[in-house]
Amino acid sequence: MRSKKFYACLLISAMLIIVLTGCSKTTKKETPQETQNADQETEQTETQEADATEEAAAGITFEALDLEGNTVTESVFSDTKLTMVNVWATYCNPCLSEMPELGELAAEYDAAQFQIIGIVSDVQEGMEEEAVAYASSLVSQTGAAYPHLLLNESLFYAMLSEVSAVPTTFFIDEKGVVLDTVVGARDKDSWKEMIDELLEE
Numbered sequence: 592m593r594s595k596k597f598y599a600c601l602l603i604s605a606m607l608i609i610v611l612t613g614c615s616k617t618t619k620k621e622t623p624q625e626t627q628n629a630d631q632e633t634e635q636t637e638t639q640e641a642d643a644t645e646e647a648a649a650g651i652t653f654e655a656l657d658l659e660g661n662t663v664t665e666s667v668f669s670d671t672k673l674t675m676v677n678v679w680a681t682y683c684n685p686c687l688s689e690m691p692e693l694g695e696l697a698a699e700y701d702a703a704q705f706q707i708i709g710i711v712s713d714v715q716e717g718m719e720e721e722a723v724a725y726a727s728s729l730v731s732q733t734g735a736a737y738p739h740l741l742l743n744e745s746l747f748y749a750m751l752s753e754v755s756a757v758p759t760t761f762f763i764d765e766k767g768v769v770l771d772t773v774v775g776a777r778d779k780d781s782w783k784e785m786i787d788e789l790l791e792e
Contacts, residue, residue, distance in 0.1 A: 650767020653749035655740045656716050658727050663708075663740055665749075668767045671706045673789055675782075676761040678754055680713040681726055685776040686758045690733035692779035696786070697737040705786060709739035710750070712757055716743040762789055 652665045668674050677693060679686035690709075697707040714726045723741070730739055740746060750761065755774075762771040762785070770789055777785075 651749045651763065651769070652767070653745045655743050655746045657738045657740050658711070658723060658730065661738075663738065665767050667708065667738075668763055669765050671703060672765055673705050673770075673786065674763045675705070675707045675786065676710060676750065676763060677707060678710045678712050678751065678757055678759045678761075680757045681711065681729055682713065683757045687729060687733055689758065689776040689778070690730075690735040692782070694734040694736050696779060696782060697735075700786070704790060707735075707737040709735060709737060710742065710746065711739055712742055712751065712754070714741055716741045762786075 650665065650668070654662060654664045657663050675693075675696075677686075677690075679690070693707055693709075696705075700706075709730070711726045714722050718741075726739065726741075730736075742751070758774075758776050760773045761769050762773075763769055770792075771785070773785075
């Protein structure tokens with residue numbers, strides 16, 4: 592299992608590559624052949640960007656285990672009109688403080704309309720049983736009775752690669768497309784207002 596340090600190094604390396612490859616410019620006059628080649632490269636870039644946009648619009652894909660050991664994939668989104676994915680950590684007091692009300696919200700909506708899924712960002716698949724048991728005990732204590740996924744490489748690249756703080760919450764439609772992202776905790780009324788607005792759209 593790759594560590595968080597690996598993911599951080601990978602992201603930093605990617606940023607350095609972007610910076611280092613984006614600085615060269617040419618000042619010489621281009622020949623007609625060079626102009627044609629540049630036009631072809633531009634068309635190719637635009638096609639690649641369009642493909643990337645289409646792929647992003649296709650939604651999130653992942654495979655992960657929940658705290659109970661069940662396999663969960665992106666198909667979990669297709670069963671419900673709106674899914675709230677709450678990324679939390681066992682050391683995060685604001686995360687734990689809002690989880691009782693998240694548990695209440697999960698129980699108040701029809702499952703075909705709305706569901707909540709948690710992601711335990713600091714407990715990875717393959718970690719010691721004590722870490723998983725501790726996360727499970729926090730879920731029980733807070734009454735957050737909805738599925739909670741363990742972090743793995745698939746889930747990290749699908750959703751967490753740009754998460755810089757917890758809690759972070761994503762709202763996702765039935766096609767796996769992210770509709771909104773919220774950083775930080777909120778109270779039940781604030782969440783309910785946002786949920787109802789998204790369900791109306």
